[in-house]
Amino acid sequence: MTHPVIHSQGLKKRYGNHKALDGLNLEVPSGGVYALLGPNGAGKTTAVRVLSTLVPPDGGAAHVLGYDLVRDAHTVRSKIALTGQYASVDIDLTGQENLVLIGRLLGLGRAGARRRATEVLERFSLTDAAARQVRTYSGGMRRRLDLAASLIKPPQLLFLDEPTTGLDPRSRIELWTLVRQLVSDGTSVLLTTQYLDEADQLADRIGVLNSGRMVADGTADELKASVGGGSLQVRLLDHEQRDTAAQLLGSQLKAQPHLPPDPAVVEIPVIGSEAANDALTQLHHAGIDIISFSLGQPTLDEVFLSLTGHPTATEELA
Amino acid sequence: MINAPSPTQSPSTTVPGRLETRGASRSAATLAFAWRTALRIKYVPEQLVDVVAVPLVFTVMFTYLLGGALAGSPSSYLHSLLPGTLVMTLVLLTTFTGTGLRSDLSSGVHDRFQSLPVWRPAPLVGALVGDLGRYLLASSIVFGLGLAMGFRPDGGVGGALAALGLVLVFAHALSWVWIVVGISVRNVSAVNAINIGVQLPLTMASNVFVDPATMPGWLRPIIENNPISFVVTATRGLMHGEAQLSEVLWVLAIAGALLVVFVPLSLYKYRTHRS
CATH class of the missing domain: 3.30.70.100 (Alpha-Beta Plaits)
Known part of the structure; x- marks a missing residue:
């Protein structure tokens, strides 16, 4: 059995008086998609920010890909990639320049970064838009570029924070396809979502988060069975x-x-x-x-309701 | 591995070689961020123009409308005004350090940078290096306009370069203040509001335009002790080859004080900021 890609115990993060993470125990197995599901304010984004080394935890411990989150943060960063909640690309630059920048920061050198950018743009069908400023891109294209930026150097673990929020249904399905392909290439993915159907469609395992804690963890079927x-x-x-x-x-x-x-x-x-x-x-x-x-x-919706006492985002959108 | 010819997507994560990179060196990362700032200057030139326009319009207007009354002739007024224009321009441009950082922090771009295996302060330091490029570009516009209007530095090229160097040092030190502002406030418009509400009046209430000797007695000490006035006096002096050592040292001391306070504060706030 392979080691889990994420193993956290009692992870805590507080912002002022608000306990964003209140003792998070998370175990994400290697390979496949793990979805962190929870209502707004449940701590999903904080979990991603802490686990991707953006902010240090206030308490508890976590290992990511076997490395200590705090002590070996730099090593962790060299093996993960993050696609944040909002398209994390520079909209003033062209698509090509965004990817070259990431490549240069990863130490590929100018020529290497350019070569790699061209390659990745091609794979994400963005070649035609490569020389255009990102501000002219559609939402779906931005997300694709965003994901492309995460794959300049293929990570062992990819964090996707609400990857399809704000996307139209077609772009959403397109993104799901991309994620599935990444997984079949061997990348582990941790994504957060407030859409149950996304978790149901995409995730091999689901962790339900509420008020900074895990309230349930399992496959979609297990979770459904758990509500009886x-x-x-x-x-x-x-x-x-x-x-x-x-x-x-x-x-x-x-x-x-x-x-x-x-x-x-x-x-x-x-x-x-x-x-x-x-x-x-x-x-x-x-x-x-x-x-x-x-x-x-039962639908995941019912699971969610019975676990957290909140309805999910789907109702607000309906 | 997926090699389907499907034109829509086939992102293969298997790429030969280069997988074990530990990230760029400090200098390479800093240069990459400086390059990004340069690209932003290239793509959003109107930003620079917007800011540079204010001092330039003032310079033209004051020189030709008021120069005769203020200094006997437009050309002698320009002689003392242009070094002030240079200071004012670069001081106002330092705001971009704050707006650039704030917009990165708000947009999520910054999160990506911080998730990469690069030297933590590289985004800050690289942007500051890039900002120097912005200051140089703006300075050449100011000098270009000045020369076209008949400005000639008495200190020659050497004096002009020394003056420019001093203003750059001051602008760089001031940029660190804007880093703290950029991290502390909520959005880009708040950064701009502080520029308009604090920095612009502070710049105007200096000896850029008029000799404080002509002002009412209660106002003079305020104007004369404005740090901007110190910078303007020393810049004028260097530009025309008549600077006192103490004038220059004052400016360096002010810049040093800003750096001593705001570099550690910036780095601390940067390490602990939430978003």
Whole structure:
């Protein structure tokens, strides 16, 4: 078994009175994508800033790629790359110049840096835009350049802080593809996200962060299983009956029904198909017609809600 | 490894050689950042022009409109004004050290720099080296305008270069103050507000334009003890080959004091800043 790429114990970081990290224990296995998931203010960005050596922790210990985060910070930096929350490139410079700058800082020399920049631009389909100032790039192109800058020297561990925030759906999927390709080339990726579908789609493991601590850690399936049963979703013919239906289902299944934005839908946690069956029969007896129903695994959304007590960003965006 | 001909993306992370780089040397990293500052000057020339325009317009306007009244003739007024213009221009330009740093800190570019295996203060030091280029460029504009208007330094080329050197030393020292400002305030407009609200009035309330001997008694000591006035006096002296040693030493002392306070403070704030 290979060593974890990140191993942290009791990591603390406080800003004034605010405990951004309150004893973070994190273990990120080598290879694949690890997603740190959490609501705004959960400490995701602070975790990335501390683990990528931007700011020192106030307490606790961490090893990144086997090196002590504080004592061997320089060595850690030579093996990682960071793509920050906002496109971390200089918008006044051209794409090419941005990458040459990074190459020079990495010690490739002028000629080496130019060669490498050209190569990476090509791989990220930015050759045509190479000589243009980054301020003329679209959001998706900036993100691509940003990722390209992280690959001037291929890192063993790549940090991506909310890589798709603010991107349109197409650029988002494009970025996911890029990340998957990196992983298949052997890079380990730690990304933060507030989008559950992103974690679900991309991550091999997910850590749920709340108030600076890990509240759960596992694969998406494990996390879903941890909240127990699944959920029953019922679509009503007449949405005027939703409240009656919710009440009925609630008392029948002894659970709290959830009313999503769709006015004809009731969702409720349920354990086992038998109970679900009975509940549907009860609706029928009460004269409530349903168009469709589904019985499914809990969504990560529900996992998240039950772990943190917050809904996620998806609802605010909806 | 992915070598699919797909035109959209096939970023291979496997690249031959060069993988074990520990980062550029201190000097190479500093030079790379200086190069970046030079590129920014090239791409955003209007920034420089905006700032240089103020002293230049004042110089032209004051020389031709008021020069006769103030000094007997426009040319004799220009004789004492132009060294002041040089000081004013470079002093106002030092703000860019603060705005540049602030915008890097706010945009996230800076996070990337700090995640690279390079000497920690390299972004600061490189930018300061690049700023010297900005000061030289602005100085040549000031001298160009002065020469075109008939300004001739009595100290000759040597005097002009000595004057320029002294102003550069002072501007460099002042730049460190702006590093502290850049780290401390929230955004670029706050940096600019401090320039407009503090630095510009301070520069105007000096002996750049008028001899303080002509001012009311209560005002004179204020104007004469303004550090900018010391710089202007020494610069004028050097430019015209009549500087007193003490005048020059005063400026060096002021610059030294700024450095002693603000270099450690900058580095401390830089190490501990949040974003």
